[in-house]
Amino acid sequence: MPDLPAGFEDLEPFIQWAEPTEAGRNSRRFSTSYDELKAFYDVMIKRTDAALTHLNEYPLDELDGQQKNLLYMCLSLTEVAFAVENYQQPDPPYLFPIERFVPEHDRWTDLYKR
């Protein structure tokens, strides 16, 4: 069983970015080398439009496992985008420690609201 929906096989090498929580996504962002971040960014910046267009055809709370993986990879782009487009580095020196910036919403059971 592939990890991603048909048509998105090219993203399989980056499947480790299918992180369901913000803490998971940003700890990966802050601990990955800039070259690896940039490789993920370069692929996702070209593919996110198509991915979201595909996912938008389905109700958000009915996405299957493959579609959720694709969504989580798109959400990882939001983290990596700031590293690449704004800071040009994975771990800017003058930021408060991310692990002390506690995302309480990661504990919410619903994916996107309460």
Add this chain to the structure above:
Amino acid sequence: MTQYEPMRFHKAWGYEPKPIPVERYTSPDYFLKEKDAVFARKWLNVGRINKIPNKGDYFVKDMRIADTSLLIVHGTDGKVRAFHNMCSHRANPLSWDEEGKCNGKKGLIACRFHGWVYDSTGKLVHVSDEENFPSVNKEENGLTPIHCDVWEGFIFVNFAEQPEETLLEYLDPMLSEITGYPFGDYEHYFSYRIDERVNWKTLQEAQLEGWHLPYLHEKTLALAVASDGQQYRHAAIDLFGPHGVLGSPPPDNFEPSPTGQIAGKFGTGTMEAFGRQRSDEDSQQGPKWRGSFDFYHVFPNTFIGLLQGTFFTFNIWPIAHDHSIWEINGYYPKCNNAGELFAREYSKVGLRDPMMEDCFTHERINSVIASGAKKFIHFQDEELMCRHLSEGVDRCVRGEM
């Protein structure tokens, strides 16, 4: 290039440009005075109704500043009430969970220690082994209430025995400015909690002025605000009693990043909302807008930030003179699909990273300010709201407000 008259806001609001004594940030004695003169008297926002949307829902709010914890209950009668989260038997906190739901149609909540039961209006309805408590009158031993009122879904409490003003009187000068923003249509999307070694006023000061944006946030928010050379000029600063609002000036041209453009195609992003020019249409309905981003401060410790398509709140809770909790909550319109979720997430991260830059300064300042090397700090004209908070607190401490 617009010319700004020096000290325009100080002149407009009648403030002298006096240095601020550092003692207000470093003195444990001054902090104790703030506790009594501010936090024991003023209306305090403890969250939004989104946390307890249904009758019988409750949440617990730890209130170190009042040496207690509160139980905020959406009663089965529809009314929102606040109580000390404390059983009348032996003071055990009634709820040990951060949130929950009263049981059954009657909306009951039982103490886990010995089973005393209260209803959602705070009434004591069951005393376990009652015949062995001859001195306990149930009528007199309900939960201890705190004054509580709700405005536009914002839940406020007041610890005074008899508040000097009603909530509406307290907020009144500012209410008409915000009324009309669709708060009730927005759902809770994010919530951060940061435990920091910093004075509660220092923590708020970076949020009380936009002047630092081109400096501290040069790689993030600076791209979405206008600055004349390096100098940021607020679109407006207006004061309402102890409260106030900052208007953020949008840049002449805002070019979203590649990711921002994707977010903009599928939903609304924060950077885009910051960079947005106001239109005539905006002013015809809803709140009175001053800039692309209007940031309201509700004295003494709450912020409500309004943008097109999102609003967020800050609640800053003092623990000690050098220790505070920063709560950040974000709200968006109903999310319909993955594309909108992506735009929200980009918006959230775009707010979070600059706030991490703000946080970085807090503990740095705290690590040196107590040395006493500086007796005063200084606020310029664009930092008028910092002065207004500091002077407002000091007036309370001196018994003048």
